[in-house]
Amino acid sequence: MMVSTDKTVLFLMGPTASGKTDFAIELAQHFSARLISVDSALIYKDMDIGTAKPDANTLKKYPHHLINICKPEQSYSAHDFVLDAKAQIETAFDHHQLPILVGGTSFYFNALEHGLSNLPESTSASRQKFNQLLQDKGSAKLHQDLAKIDEKAALRIHPNDSQRVTRALEVFDLSGKTLSELQGNKKPSINYPIKKIILMPERSELHQRIEARFLSMMDNGFLDExxxxxxxxxxxxxxxxxxCVGYRQAWQYLNGEIDKPSMIERAIIATRQLCKHQSTWLNAEKDALIMTKPDVKKAVEFIQDNSKT
Structure with a gap:
């Protein structure tokens, strides 16, 4: 049975390996829905196995928008995501569909809900400069440099998060202003009510799933990919x-920098670290329906309850 909803946007969130995709598909059978991916790894073409992308048959039956929209060498920013996601949400409402935004990329969800700062665009020269600095000094040392110019940003960004560390330094280099200064004036990117469902299995269960999933990826041709x-x-x-987790470790293995058992161990550890980071962000979310196991009946009731918008 298809049940209707008003112009509400559903955020279906959860850490990696929590079962979000299967749950989104179950929900899509109860609503006239449009599935919109919120995942910074699933955007890339030719990266299917290591990103745990839904298979071709699943995507044919239940299309996920904003999957396979970039070549791996192309850049895609949170600003690009906001523009694309807003267009998908409007298309959903034009077709009387419930937009179900499903994924685990916190920065994308935050950009939609809270807006983006007016940050300077990266240039090829600045990207090259900070990639070289990252190679020369390492993420932890660059994080120390960031703490000297923008203590607030350094407290928010983990020293190992090389992408965000270098971006914060790049912003200061390009604009002369710190990331924290520029992030002060944000407006929400969408003006519709948002409902949030968080799928959060027990940590030990997630760890087991992450290991089993990566070993399965290895069996299914991840290294060939x-x-x-x-x-x-x-x-x-x-x-x-x-x-992206897994790819960097496999790349290093294929370069002869580490052996295969080390590659597998490091990829699993990196994925668990990602899971921990995502869980920390999700635990801070307010007014969300949190589930340790998918419960479609409960989710449908939550979505339809107008008092929760």
């Missing part, structure tokens, strides 16, 4: 696509 990517002369391990 990365070998194919390595043949692309435009790719290197400093690009956001190759920084």
């Amino acid at each position: 990365v070998k194919h990517l390595k043949q692309n002369p435009n790719l290197n391990e400093d690009l956001p696509s190759i920084r």
Whole structure:
């Protein structure tokens, strides 16, 4: 049975390996829905196995928008995501659909709900400069440099989060203003009511799923996928696509920098660290329906309850 809803946007969130995709598909069977991916890894073409992308049959039956929209060498910013997601949400409402935004990329969800700062665009020269600094000094040392110019940003950003550390330094380099200064004047990107459902299994269960899933990826040809990517002369391990968990470790293994058991161990550890980071963000979310296991009946009631918008 298809049940209707008003112009509400649903955020279906959860850490990696929590079962969000399957739950979104279940919900889509109860609503006239439009599934919109909120995942900074699923945007890339030719990166299917290591990103746990829904398979072709699933995507044919239940299309997920904003999947496979970039080549791995292309840049895609949170600003790009906001523009694309807003267009998808409007299309959903034009077709009397419930937009279900499903994923685990906190920065994208935050950009939609709270807006984006007017930050300077990266240039190829600035990207090259900070990629080189990252290679020369390492993320932890650059984080120390960031703390000297923008203590607030340094407290928010983990020293190992090289992408956000270098971006904060780049913003200061390009604009002369700190990231914290520029992030002060934000407006929400969408003006519709948002409902949030968070799928949050127990930590031990997530850890088991992460390990089992990565071993399954290995069995299903993940290394062949990365070998194919390595043949692309435009790719290197400093690009956001190759920084995705699993890909960087496989890249290092194929370069002969680490052995296979180390690669597997490091990829699983990196994925668990991502899971922890996502869980910390999700635990701070307010007014969300939190589930340790998918409960479609409860979710449908929550979505339809007008008192919760």
